[in-house]
Amino acid sequence: MKKYNIESLVEKALKGNIVATAKLISLCENTDENEKIIKLISPHLGNAYIIGITGAPGVGKSTLTDKLIINLRKQNFKVGVIAVDPTSPFSGGAILGDRIRLQKHATDDNVFIRSMASRGHLGGISSATGDAVKILDAYGCDFIFIETMGVGQSEVEVVKNVDTTILILIPGMGDEIQVLKAGVMEIADIFVVNKADKDGVERTVLEIEMLQNLSESKDRLAPICKVIARDNQGIEDLAKAIHQHYVYLKENNLFDANRKKRLEMELKQIVHNKLLEKTFQFVAENYAIDKIIEDAYDNKTDVYSIVNKLLKKVVKI
């Protein structure tokens, strides 16, 4: 038996109820009610500014986010955080980190923090965070942060779903790291060199500048902010850099254009997920896969012939 009423939860979340908001995110994560929820809240979307924060483990993503939260709360903004954790959904890692961080803001209904495991989502972490962002937007957040470790392809996808992407580096990361991160470098709107009291800050800044010089035809050079998040140093300047990027997007008609591009990507992703879900369910219910595989393995048929026969059953077009 269902122990929840979606309509009532949505109504409460829209009025700023934090418990209902948390429940809606959980329902989107763990049930197939997400479609209904998103339909109900969709007339109320588009107010939040979305910021991606990415970087390797240990660069200080959560410390930096916390300082930005404090900065934004002083200006009376409402803030949401979605921390994407690459640990398995069964490790409990996400939940533990969540609790520790929540304590700091426990009495503040204007700060909503949620961790999500990056694995174990049917439609991928990208669509799971997409749903959560929408719910936090409907809840009334002015700013929503998405934190990810810039490791896998799926985490990079997550960060593509934001208005401003901040990439955090620290001094002393070897060349090896820079190579691995090449794909991530390109998506940064703002670079942060955290732990700027450590040796090698200037070298790191130089390395970023060199990479920027190498990259082809950028209309805008991403600024490099040196901060010491732990000591709250440089956070004001970072907040300014975020605002300047917002102004840049608006002035160059990129704000709406980027969001529409993301909407199109989201549409494609949902078509993708639903199409495959339907098809593989149909196959599982109507075909003896083991027999087909045996025949293909014994070279009695080939994979393309199998697929073409199947698709004739599945699609109208």
Next chain:
Amino acid sequence: MKKYNIESLVEKALKGNIVATAKLISLCENTDENEKIIKLISPHLGNAYIIGITGAPGVGKSTLTDKLIINLRKQNFKVGVIAVDPTSPFSGGAILGDRIRLQKHATDDNVFIRSMASRGHLGGISSATGDAVKILDAYGCDFIFIETMGVGQSEVEVVKNVDTTILILIPGMGDEIQVLKAGVMEIADIFVVNKADKDGVERTVLEIEMLQNLSESKDRLAPICKVIARDNQGIEDLAKAIHQHYVYLKENNLFDANRKKRLEMELKQIVHNKLLEKTFQFVAENYAIDKIIEDAYDNKTDVYSIVNKLLKKVVKI
């Protein structure tokens, strides 16, 4: 006008013609003739043993592969190599590397080396290498190596498509790397610590052993081979370790089982690609995407409603 005859190329490749083989791989990469080619060669597949070689940039993947090739050629085996290069298809990086390596074996028709850019393939690099492996198998290769940098998700997918996966590490890689590589570690059937004359070899071996102890219930512990590929040291032992893994797979009925699992994954991948290709082509031809996006952006409708309407037009099921 077509300047090639697929049937004739396939016939030649099956007889061991290296030029026809190269041409078939190019056709699979760059045209939609792959379906026809795979159908024609599919009765002749399943003889090659496929080995994945992965590791971060600079660990010595190509040097190690070259030494293994020399080892296998002494036993008169025919060898193919597909080197997956993460550089853009337009950088020319893949082609250059190819040429340098080809020179060493230029007069030997029993060694086929081919580089492939990891981006720019319609169905993903995983299906592009899958086609190339089949063609090299039909060409008569006894062993096929697939080299990838174990960086992105797609490269990990490539290495999943092999019988034996070798992961190369070198001494002195920091903890940071180990964290990044956590997902890759799990797929190794054999660990190689290359440059074993460098300081810190034993620490690296220890770190691998610690990670192995942490991982849950492994039926088989991946052996760790210390080699100095440049000086041809440890290559014999590595060749033995590969053979032992083959024997292990056979004795535990995993050889056929794993290949059938991969065949099933391949089927799913092709269904996936074709389904999406057909659908997005249909959408592009029959819908005004811009108008739909505008409506969704203005909250006049929501993404799920759009998708549900579309899918009714597309699928029978």
